[in-house]
Amino acid sequence: MTSRVSLVWLAFLAILLSGCDSAEDLVNRRLPPVPVEQHRATAIQTAQAAIAGVGDANAGFNIRIEDIAAAVNASGFAERLGVGRLTMRGDRQLILAETEVARKFSKDDFPEFDENTKNQIDALKPEIRGRITLGLGVASAHSDSKDGRLTIGLRLLPLFRNMEVEHVVLAGELDVDILVMLMNRLADKVSGELSRVEFAKVSFPTIPFKGADLSRSIAFGNADGAGERIISARPLSSPIHLRSLAWLIDGYNVTTIAELAPLGTSPAAGSTASGKEDYSRLQTAFAGKLVEGLGVAGPASGTWLAVSKRLVAELVNAAFEQGQPCFGAKGFLAERPFSSKIEVPADTEMDCTPKIDCTPIRNCGAATVCEQADDCKSTRDCQVCALGACFNDPACERIKATTKYNCEVRKAGRKIECERLGAPAKAACETERAAEMASCEARKSARRLTCEAGKQGLERLAGTGNVADLAGRIGGSADMSVCLKEFSVAPSLERLAASAIVSGKGAVDLGIKYVPREIARYFTCQFAWTEDKHLKVAIPEQPAKLDASLALDASTSNATLNAKIETSALIAHMRPGPRELLLGSYDMRAACAPVDAMIHEMTLDVTKSVPEIGGDFRLPGESRMLALTLEPATFHISGTNVVAKAAYASNAKALILTADQTSVPAN
Structure with missing residues (x-):
């Protein structure tokens, strides 16, 4: 009997208590919390598979979660939905976002509702104060542009949501269904707005030169600053694509690594094993990829974007291989003198056998x-x-x-x-x-008989040792075409090796002075003379090697690679050469009369005694300054100026665009 009475009282008490539930409790009971750990486990598994698919993390960037919140709030979503500003925090591969709800609902808030529902809302005039908490991941979309840039846009990916009502005011009788429906529909709108906001955009130059145009980014000039121009270059196209992408979310940052691979590379094959949903293992694997590819220890806090030096070198080399640019350049031959004696060797012999054939040609x-x-x-x-x-x-x-x-x-x-x-x-x-x-x-x-009689005179001339003096000077310049055929920047960006085909044409100024000595006693060519000539010079196609150390200048937003190149010497052909010009300008085949009997009977050819003054000469190597201006990567976070003053820094493995110069990530 006693036990039966106890049961009755318990049942009565339960009924009594249920009747005392507040509107808030009744609504919250219909909005049960979603288990977070299940979604976290899925997010960790997905990230582990993505990290396994990143072979070479040659690009990466970091965004602070507080900047993501600022970007979302700057989009005006809170004002459009009548909710509070969003707050965010990271929690082991999830972003937890929370917004306060404090508003009075009207029938016009949700045009999609039917008329009966709208009338109920209008009658109740519900005022609800509470909060909506969302579990978010990150989603990306990428595109390639014609001018050689790979752009990655980042958005939030709603995974789950939890809602809590703290206070309800109604103008009519409580209708829990209406209140639950309003909170769910408002949460749907918040999720939709968040998924549409592109909170950040990262752009990598897959062609490292402005506008995919070599001529706009390369300076090749003399040591005194005089520049050369590119006279031809082939069109460029992007040699790489985005192969894989992975990110890690910790308490304060979203850190992303990417692999940019050559076109034609097969898609990344991520891990298919479920593994353990262990966040610490995920952190360790991610940190290993980050330090191996970019030399960044961490993940490091702050806002930064990094590109590996190896990738930059590969892109520069690919651009030159495609473009094969040709430069117009000037080559100079400094004025140089030359001088020599014209001599008849002492052992010169005269063959007096006449070269006349007296065989009869008449046929009788x-x-x-x-x-x-x-x-x-x-x-x-x-x-x-x-x-x-x-x-x-x-x-x-x-x-x-x-x-x-x-x-x-x-x-x-x-x-x-x-x-x-x-x-x-x-x-x-x-x-x-x-x-x-x-x-x-x-x-x-x-x-x-005449020749035999003249031998003694020739011997006396040969014995003098100095027929005449020949002196002169030569100098000029050439317009050259320098076409780069091989161009290799070292992965460290510290060395350049290249080869080129050089050709061209130009002109030289040649001056010759002839001063007769002992020849004046025997020949009619006894007067001194001078002659100046402006002659053409040709530089035939020939290889040239370029080798130099590179210096990276990261002091501006457009990093540059600078090199002082010592070019190799070039061979130039002058036609006619100095000797040919001399013999053509003055008749060195002179009628001579060592003895009276030889007048006009013998011609002594002294051209063999004129020294060889070559028309082939070397244009000496020169110092050239090469500057490659690299197209920068860009980083935009919507609604903020956090990267407005970003500048380059570098470590052993990467170029890093950072918005916080006091905390440069480095290994």
């Missing part, structure tokens, strides 16, 4: 040839056929015989007449041929 044999070439054989056909029989016509045969006889008589007469007239003609021809041969032999003998 033709005068005795009287043979007659006429053929007296008749070709007449005398065969006739009649009544089935063929025979030679006797009359025709008699005519043939008569014709042949008459021909032979004429041939014999002509031969007799030729032989009668030919004997005197042959005799006259033989007489003329003998006279010509005798005259030639006389000239030949006289030339030999």
